[in-house]
Amino acid sequence: MIIRFSVCNYKVFKDETIFSFVATNYDKKTREDENVAHIESPSLRLLKNAVVYGANASGKTKLIDAFAFMRYFVVNSSKDAASSEEIDTDPFRLNTESELAPSSFELMFLIGEKLYRYGFEVTRKKVVTEWLYVQEKKREYELFYRGEDGVVSFDKKKFAAWQLIINANLVRNNALFITTLAQFNDELGIEVVTYFKENLKIISGLNEAGYKGMILSKLVDSDYKKRVMEFLNFADLGIMDVSRREIKTDFDDSDKVPQDIKEMIINDIQSQNLFTKHQVYDAEHAPADSRDFLMRKDESHGTQKFFYLTGPILESLMNGYTLVVDELDSRLHPNLVTRLISLFNSKEANPNNAQLIFNTHNSNLLDSKLLRRDQIWFVDKNMYGESKLYSLSDIKGIRKDEQFEQNYINGIYGGVPYLDDFINVRIDKTLNHENEK
Structure with missing residues (x-):
């Protein structure tokens, strides 16, 4: 502390x-x-x-x-x-x-x-x-x-x-x-x-670019994802699930791109294929189906920010870190x-x-x-x-x-x-x- x-x-x-x-x-x-x-x-x-x-x-x-x-x-x-x-x-x-x-x-x-x-x-x-x-x-x-x-x-x-x-x-x-x-x-x-x-x-x-990777890289962990979903439900955003569809982002071993730049590029690419799932209702307002929304296109800027902010907040709470936010x-x-x-x-x-x-x-x-x-x-x-x-x-x-x-x-x-x-x-x-x- x-x-x-x-x-x-x-x-x-x-x-x-x-x-x-x-x-x-x-x-x-x-x-x-x-x-x-x-x-x-x-x-x-x-x-x-x-x-x-x-x-x-x-x-x-x-x-x-x-x-x-x-x-x-x-x-x-x-x-x-x-x-x-x-x-x-x-x-x-x-x-x-x-x-x-x-x-x-x-x-x-x-x-x-x-x-x-x-x-x-x-x-x-x-x-x-x-x-x-x-x-x-x-x-x-x-x-x-x-x-x-x-x-x-x-x-x-x-x-x-x-x-x-x-x-x-x-x-x-x-x-x-x-x-x-x-x-x-x-x-x-x-x-x-x-x-x-x-x-x-x-x-x-x-600007979420600097910390997108904190959550994107860990969504494959079922326990971590469960915590993320609890956090999203806590915010009452109406999101049933979040999924990331993998895209190949390999760099040539001979390239001279700095590691931090590579990670930023990879995180940006992966965030382009991040989907949220929402409940669909019938005419009687009974649950009928679900629909996938593209995070970067269909969700509000506020929802996007809160989702990515979930990464550093969870990391801080789990490990006792100090989080400073502008x-x-x-x-x-x-x-x-x-x-x-x-x-x-x-x-x-x-x-x-x-x-x-x-x-x-x-x-x-x-x-x-x-x-x-x-x-x-x-x-x-x-x-x-x-x-x-x-x-x-x-x-x-x-x-x-x-x-x-x-x-x-x-x-x-x-x-x-x-x-x-x-x-x-x-x-x-x-x-x-x-x-x-």
Whole structure:
């Protein structure tokens, strides 16, 4: 589970921005058994989901971009293809100092009973600093620290193999030390990089292409398909069955197409032949037959999105992963989104403490009976283009039984656009222009 994520000097976040999943004592009596995972060792109370609100261009998506950048760089920085590339970071560019300064990222997370704190600072040219700590018996220990001079400090007796990697000059300036360790089969490196790759899932609610394969490749598994059908019935989509008709998609062994591109092409081809089955009724509305519908042609965009979204949601719930979704509610009914949030809050549906993080404009979710104050976050941008992230529990004087939705719409919590009387201004200008003719 994620405990805390922080980012500094990346896109719209000029100053350090902290996204915490530690449940506050302020809300301790509110939905404590449902919305909070109680971790025995180390002793923690962690939120199972969090929602981020904000005006257009305030930074909601940029926050998820920060998650995505950190994950991608940890997983891929040491690959040969990246040896001569610049690091794809994007510092805050509306300030003369920050645009030349490094961007910083840090994630605190659990692997079993081990609590890790890992982070790095990067410019487009190089990794400036990098660090990894582990907490044992309520005390934090440094596993390694990579300084601005490129020197990596660590326990040379405990991690003797690391020195061999450094002496062989295998750690590039534009690559992370942790990724390099994983590349050379170091146990700790593999553990941390695997966490980012497998346990942290980041998807777009606006484009299903990136996660179609999660469900398409597993429909042949009868147990998995049963779970999928339960999920579709839960959404009341009227679908009796889903089937995929195989198409040969072999690539020539001599081709040089990257594996991830191959998989995307194969998934797109297979999705073209995905069928749903619907009940047909006679004149008396008695079941008579069934009809096959082509998913991409006959089903609504909302149904298609929910079907493909079923893959990462089921995977997260089954394995206890953290799922981060940009625009989760796009093309989905508000009631359905509410039920999805409830799934992650549920002890029965979410026994492995998966987490759901998403952004939205849907104010219907601001229900004190669904979410606690510490699960509701806002992004607000000031006149200098700098975004600030804060939770509802950070605002003093907010009662747990308030009308969160109405207060948010009225601008009491911030995170909404300031809309001047621009409609009348445009009309006035148009009328004046017409009168001049």
